[in-house]
Amino acid sequence: MTLTTEKTVREIAIENPATVRVFESLGIDYCCGGRRPLSEACERANVPVTQVLELIAKTQPDSQPSGKDEWADATLASLIEHIVTRHHGFVRQEVSRLEPLLAKVGNKHGDTRPELRSIQELFSALSQELMAHMFKEEQVLFPYIQKLEAASRGGSQLPGACFGSVEMPIARMLAEHDDAGELLAQIRTLAGDFQPPEDACPSFRGLYHGLQEFERDLHRHIHLENNILFPRAVELERA
Ligand SMILES: [Fe+2]
Ligand SMILES: [Fe+2]
Numbered sequence: 001m002t003l004t005t006e007k008t009v010r011e012i013a014i015e016n017p018a019t020v021r022v023f024e025s026l027g028i029d030y031c032c033g034g035r036r037p038l039s040e041a042c043e044r045a046n047v048p049v050t051q052v053l054e055l056i057a058k059t060q061p062d063s064q065p066s067g068k069d070e071w072a073d074a075t076l077a078s079l080i081e082h083i084v085t086r087h088h089g090f091v092r093q094e095v096s097r098l099e100p101l102l103a104k105v106g107n108k109h110g111d112t113r114p115e116l117r118s119i120q121e122l123f124s125a126l127s128q129e130l131m132a133h134m135f136k137e138e139q140v141l142f143p144y145i146q147k148l149e150a151a152s153r154g155g156s157q158l159p160g161a162c163f164g165s166v167e168m169p170i171a172r173m174l175a176e177h178d179d180a181g182e183l184l185a186q187i188r189t190l191a192g193d194f195q196p197p198e199d200a201c202p203s204f205r206g207l208y209h210g211l212q213e214f215e216r217d218l219h220r221h222i223h224l225e226n227n228i229l230f231p232r233a234v235e236l237e238r239a
Helices: 009-015 019-026 038-045 049-057 076-109 115-154 167-190 202-238
Strands: none
Touching: 009 019, 009 038, 009 202, 019 049, 019 202, 038 049, 076 115, 076 202, 115 167, 115 202, 167 202
């Protein structure tokens, strides 16, 4: 991989998925803000670009022979199936686990740790947004992309859609991803980068660990949609 600071974070993450670890550890947005050049993304995250380049140079070669993201060239139908099964499934499973855990920890420690109540409110808003968002993807956008791919493979006419171009619902989904990314960032700040206090009980620790895993998974999920699935669907429609 030839790395220049003009390359976008998205391009770097797709070419070498091992770099995602570097981006995560330094708070560099590679999903919602993946279209920014590396230099600009570093500036926003307040990290010297030279440090990022050094860390990227040290990343281990990926298990993929090409080094590329394993989903970069997959069929869109299989990528969609992966997103729905793995990532939408994870969101649903973790929301039903973390909401009661947040309530429990908030009730117990909310008086001395008022940030827990704010985190609970933000997480509840995030969950509601995500449920509605995933429903739209699963019921409208993803089936349309699957039909688009099938039509292009079969050389048949593009499917008709009430929304006109696929770019319309995609623009909406991108905006919702930005909102979700913003809520996640607020949760991370309130939770002090998910570092529990020294004297935290096991539930408190489990909660912060769960929230951090939730964030990591959502970043990967949004990366697959923003940086691989959606651009390829737009390309397919244009072609
Ligand atoms: Fe999704
Ligand atoms: Fe999405």
